[in-house]
Amino acid sequence: MNFKINTKSFLFSILLVPLFSISKEEKNGNHNRIKANLATNNFIEKDSVIIKNGYQLTVRNSDPKLSNEFKNNIAERFFDAYPKMLEHFNPKATKSVIIIFSDADTDHPAHAINNEITVFTKFFTKPVRDKDIDVIVHEGFHLIQAYPESKNTPGWLVEGIADYVREIYGLSNAESGWVLPGTLDDKGNKYQASYRTTARFLLWVDKNFKRGIVEILDDKCRTGTYTSEIWKKETNKTIDELWDDYVKNYNKFPNN
Ligand SMILES: [Zn+2]
Numbered sequence: 001m002n003f004k005i006n007t008k009s010f011l012f013s014i015l016l017v018p019l020f021s022i023s024k025e026e027k028n029g030n031h032n033r034i035k036a037n038l039a040t041n042n043f044i045e046k047d048s049v050i051i052k053n054g055y056q057l058t059v060r061n062s063d064p065k066l067s068n069e070f071k072n073n074i075a076e077r078f079f080d081a082y083p084k085m086l087e088h089f090n091p092k093a094t095k096s097v098i099i100i101f102s103d104a105d106t107d108h109p110a111h112a113i114n115n116e117i118t119v120f121t122k123f124f125t126k127p128v129r130d131k132d133i134d135v136i137v138h139e140g141f142h143l144i145q146a147y148p149e150s151k152n153t154p155g156w157l158v159e160g161i162a163d164y165v166r167e168i169y170g171l172s173n174a175e176s177g178w179v180l181p182g183t184l185d186d187k188g189n190k191y192q193a194s195y196r197t198t199a200r201f202l203l204w205v206d207k208n209f210k211r212g213i214v215e216i217l218d219d220k221c222r223t224g225t226y227t228s229e230i231w232k233k234e235t236n237k238t239i240d241e242l243w244d245d246y247v248k249n250y251n252k253f254p255n256n
Pocket residue numbers: 001002003138139142159162
């Protein structure tokens with residue numbers, strides 16, 4: 001959900017965190033290193049370092065009340081979605097990720113910063129919400145975005161792209177009640193509404209005007225070169241013209 005990035009510490013963490021993580025965990029004697037089949041083992045009972053296909057996931061668990069099933073599902077989903085997203089959008093993104101399950105009392109369910117994702121467990125213990133495994137797709141994509149701080153990059157686009165990616169790479173969105181809006185809301189929200197509203201708009205533009213528009217926008221954000229003129233260049237319409245068209249043709253999807 002929340003997205004924060006610090007360029008200097010991001011670079012620092014790419015270089016140093018993998019080694020640091022391993023040595024710290026080994027020193028504490030408090031980890032399980034597992035290369036086994038994730039699908040068939042309940043393994044995340046305490047802090048763990050999992051290495052698979054060149055990716056390293058460090059899991060830190062500070063909420064003993066959280067079910068092993070939820071933690072295992074999150075780890076499995078990470079190893080399913082994160083490598084695919086990284087290869088497709090940003091092969092230079094970090095391959096060493098830390099997930100912290102925290103019982104802290106916060107107003108938001110999760111956030112991502114540098115190479116670290118924190119999941120606030122009080123949001124994920126209720127029925128249905130405990131199926132919200134694809135939260136890790138959204139948050140994982142923030143690490144792949146790795147956008148530098150730039151006044152050119154709008155926050156609504158950062159979150160809109162992360163939810164667009166969640167729609168594409170998520171495996172159990174509907175099961176957890178997470179769906180893109182089925183109708184236009186009447187609150188006057190536009191593409192700047194962020195999250196799912198923006199994601200649905202991005203999906204529509206991709207299908208109707210410019211295949212790959214999200215990849216282009218993502219790349220521009222990563223180089224700090226996003227401007228609103230990109231929409232006109234890529235689709236021959238301004239973003240406001242696209243939105244007006246979207247309102248009229250909301251349910252128009254080719255081959256759909
Ligand atoms: Zn987010």
